[in-house]
Amino acid sequence: MSELLEIASAATRRALELGATDAECTLAEGEEFSAGVRMRELENLKQAGSRGAGIRVLVGRNTGSSRTSDLTPDGIERMVRAALELAKITNDDPFAGLPEPEDLGAASGELKLYDDSVASLETDWKIEQARKAEETALAADARIENSEGASFDSHVGSRAFANSRGFSGEYRTSSCGLSVVPVAKSNGSMERDYWHSSARRVASLESAEAVGRRAAERALRRLNPRKPPTQKAPVIFEPRTARALLGELLDAVNGGAIYRHSSFLTGKLGEKVASEILTVVDDGTIPGLFGSSPFDDEGVASRRTMVIEKGVLRSYLLNTYSARKLGLKTTGNASRGLSGNAGVGPGNFFIEAGQIGEEAMIAGVRNGLYVTELIGATANTVTGDYSSGAAGLWIENGELAYAVSEISIAGNLKQMLMDVTQIGSDLEFRSSIASPTILIQEMTISGAGS
């Protein structure tokens, strides 16, 4: 047993000795590194590690939580006592408690969340990747003469969890990422964009040159934007913006929002809520991905959950608490930092890929928006109202014609889900939320004029 897991188990036992009827304890440690390069020069280097512990106790059905960065025996003792003290002021909650014993466990199989290649990287090599990515972007075009810089980050960590129902488990994770933010300038217009690649092992990273080239292309195509007239038109979301939009759906299927009636999907299980071409899955068991883990943050095995199947809502995402409130079973989506009552978080939450290529999707639009950036998006999960600032390219007669910015797109998520008429084949897992390119048949685009 590792030191982290020993501390977690000991803290759990100590809580019971001091009067808790149940307890669960999380320990985490991590080492972070980042190197930043700007205008070909090293700009910053950061390297450090930290550890933390958190506990949640139950005294009957009253809960209390605390956390600390002091992992000495004294620090842990103070943490346990603080949680017990806090359990005295919360109310008896009939739904509070640890998971049912039969739900505790870990997903089987090798999840490949940790790779030695990340921990053994040389500092100079990491700096060189950032330098190369930025150099490629700067060399791509004479209009790119400035940059906000490039960075290489890496992280290795461990998470251990134990509870008083006999569960204990731990896992290690690694990740590394390379990104660059070039600034393009032309005729008084200045625009930036970025590209980012990240992976759990070094070999899965895109090359520095590919990251630099992609970032440069993205910044360049935003130059000299126009502000199109206000209108209703089809909108194509590229994977990066589609993923952000999918994040809003994640909030709407969160079991916490469902039991509070604060989601427009409350009470819709089994009903058609989206276009029949839309299938949304949450899967915490796909090897090597950022949303994977053997068990969730209350010790329930990760799994694959069909959320929307061909337009029909099949499941919410649930932790033990929201499942009990709704008379359902947990889907292994408990999520929390080190302590506190668990919330709900995704495994790998994604839209299943369709058949059509991105170019064919664009070719099918006579007049519409291809959105490459969303800023300041607001989605009201209660009503489904959605509105966001946007930038992108205008589609004329099936081709990307010119850059547009200073516009917004708006609609209602209920209708937008129904209006997904095409789904691209270009699904890539770049973070725990992933989507291929999607086409929404009609949204309101606010721009020039009324």
Place this chain on the structure above:
Amino acid sequence: MGFTQSFFAQRFGITGRDLESYLSEALSAGGDYADLYFEYLATSSIGMDEGIVKSAAEGVELGVGVRVLAGERTGYAYSDDLSPEKIRKAARVAARIAHGPSSIVRTGFEEARKHNLYPMVQAPHETGLAERVALVRRADEAARAYDSRIFQVQAQYADSIREVLVASSDGRLSYDRQPMARMGVAALAREDANGVPQHGYSGGGGRVTLDFFLNEKTPEHFAREAARQAIVQLDAVDAPAGETTVVLGPGWPGILLHEAVGHGLEADFNRKGVSAFTGRVGQQVASPLCTVIDDGTIGSRRGSLNVDDEGMPTQRNVLIENGVLRGYLQDQLSARLMKSASTGSGRREGYQHIPMPRMTNTYMLAGESAPEDIIRSVQKGIYCATFGGGQVDITSGNFVFSATESYLIEDGKITRPVRGASLIGNGPEALKYVSMVGNDLMLDEGIGVCGKEGQSVPVGVGIPTVKIDRMTVGGTAA
């Protein structure tokens, strides 16, 4: 109180000599400057949901960050263990940014001047828990009592005490005890059990203690406001789409200034030439009616600090004066490189983070118009009373902020409430369309959180009633 009586000296026995030796270690490979940031953060929160107290949590975090500057380069490392060996190790890691003979640390520290903007209080866990429970319970009851159509309420109270100690290689020593408290209430309303729910939220606080919520802004104040917003939304119609006249109400709508100009005036972006405001000092970037200030010295405000996170006293900085751009927000690094002075704007989320130039409380000075005259002057437009959040692309200058409570203005009168909508504009252009500024400057209630490069810090905003002749509203009613 002298340094020897301060938190880190008392609790951890840290002496001036220790600080000098850590700084020497940090500059052992050269460099122009080094600093240490010690932080102890104690947090506590209580949450009420569905009429019962469901959560109560506390936390303690401790650590030190070591920074070395060498030209434009920054080396950074931190430790969550304050033993001398661990701090020295972090100092040696940060030192790797420089290559050369060691630099000299000034001997002897001078205690930095600092303000006295907030109460010196006990850490949260040293005061009573029962009072905190009473606050969330009162909020829950008041929201439900406001209107029978309120059917769900969540109330949260959170507070923290942060102890900081900053020591720099040029002999500056600074320490501060920074309280923060905040209440938030969310309410859901519906006409009947089959009705479509609507959401309302209100919250506030500042560098205050629990007493503030007993004497100044009570739980009932926030609860009724959250409930009122949810009820208003029951009758809301779709927001307009396209360019129209926008009137911003006083207070929280000041987030416009934070997004439209504040971020673009942070010195790091301007030093690098990547802000839409780069090179525009002295130019007209707003209507002559606009004077915009960033002020970290307002008593008890959420964005205020006695000293910034680099140990400098905060200031009242004029960003825009009568429409003309006056200056940038500087931290140590940008000030050194731009041959300017720190404006007390160096801030960081905590000891694990590198400081950056950031805003504190950003607001526009009051003008001369009566708010009712401003509304009466608008034939057709929208009035925005409350906002959710916002975001800016500092390079193009385009920004967005989202209204959560707004109304149509028809023939000089506020009429129907409209659903949430984004407002979109371009930083150096948007404020040129300001045609009237009210005499009713108000600061927000104290719930702002600003994010930049992954770091969150508390901020404040404020604005009087303001009329903007042209702005793009992102609704659906085309």
